Amino acid sequence: MKRALALTTLLLVAACSDQPAGEPVVRASLGDEPNQAVAAPSLEVVTTEVPSACTSKSFEGVVLTHCVADPEVHTISTALAPSSGENFGTIRAWANGQDASAIAFVTNAGMYGDDLKAIGYFVQNSERLQELNRADGPGNFHLKPNGVFFGTNGRWRVLDSETFYRTVGDRPQFGTQSGPMLVIDGELHPEFQENGPSRAIRNGVGVDEDGNAHFVISEEAISFGQFARFFRDELKTPNALFLDGNVSSLWDPAKDRMDNGRVGPLLVVTRKE
Incomplete structure (x- = not known):
């Protein structure tokens, strides 16, 4: 009851007017571009009786928030942020009416178009809402290899899109495509500089x-190479996938953290009963 009241209060206090539709941010492409001005995500830490799945870490001088989903105690699903209404296109809008006590954390799930829908493969509750996108194009999503994060019954995987296309025949319970891959079979993406x-706020x-x-969100601007090294060298993940840049957002109910970035697809980590 206390958690539900705290969430309701948070939603009422932080509500704001609708924002115009359209591309929410300028997404940086990898290359020799100037550093971008980035807004630090909101972060308010409040102690609760439920421990957070997220901790703060420092890597090569950059502060990162690191959240862990354990298949023994968590489930993962995908969702879509509301595309209309108050605070549309935010985790806050999706959270309205959710049971916060069941939520471990929620993050943005990948890149999206003007309609806030995924531009790549997206599966929700075993229903494919978007097919695998193997096209070439500009921007980070098309910096090949890109990849897919997916899973069924607690078996979660990250694969580059071509390997996913060749080897995965059964539709997963959830799936989201983004790009570029950060780590591929233990190696950094070949286009990354050290x-x-x-530099931008980034999550993956x-x-x-x-x-x-x-799941990792940088609290400061970080390069692709540095971000990928954190996954490879510190977290020991043989495969890792970039989700997005300055729109990177996190809801951590245990710490009363609710970021306000414009999002579309979501990854929802819940506690098993």
């Missing part, structure tokens, strides 16, 4: 050899 000039996901899914 610490290139493109990787799965370790024990089957745990690691």
Whole structure:
């Protein structure tokens, strides 16, 4: 009851007017571009009786938030943020009416178009809402290899899109495509510099050899190379996938953190009963 009242209060206090539709951010492409101005995500920490699945870490001088989903205690699903109404296109709008006590954390799930729908493969509750996108094009999504994060019955995986296309025949319970891959079979994406000039708030996901899914959001601007090294060297994830840039958002009810970035597809991590 206390958690539900706290969430309701948070939603009422933080409500704001609708924002115009359209592309919510300028998504940086990998390359020799100037550093971008980025807005730090909101972060308010409040102690609760339920421990958070997320912790703060520092890697090569950059602060990161690291959230772990354990298949023994968590489930993962996908969802879509509301495309209309108050605070549309935010985790806050999706959270309205949800049982916060069941939520471990929620993050943005990948890249989307003007309609806030996924531009790549997207499966929700075993229903494919978008087919695998193997097209070439501009921007980070099309920086090949890109990849898919997916799973069924607690077996979660990250694969590059071509390997997914060749080897995965059964539709998973959830799936989301984004790009570029950060780590591929233990190696960094071949286009990444060690610490290139493109810096932004970034988030991604990787799965370790024990089957745990690691979700990471940088609290400061970070390069692709540095971000990928954190997954490879610190989290030991043989495959990891970039989800998005400055729109990176997190809801962590245990710490009363609710980021306000414009999002579309969502990854929802809940506690098993």
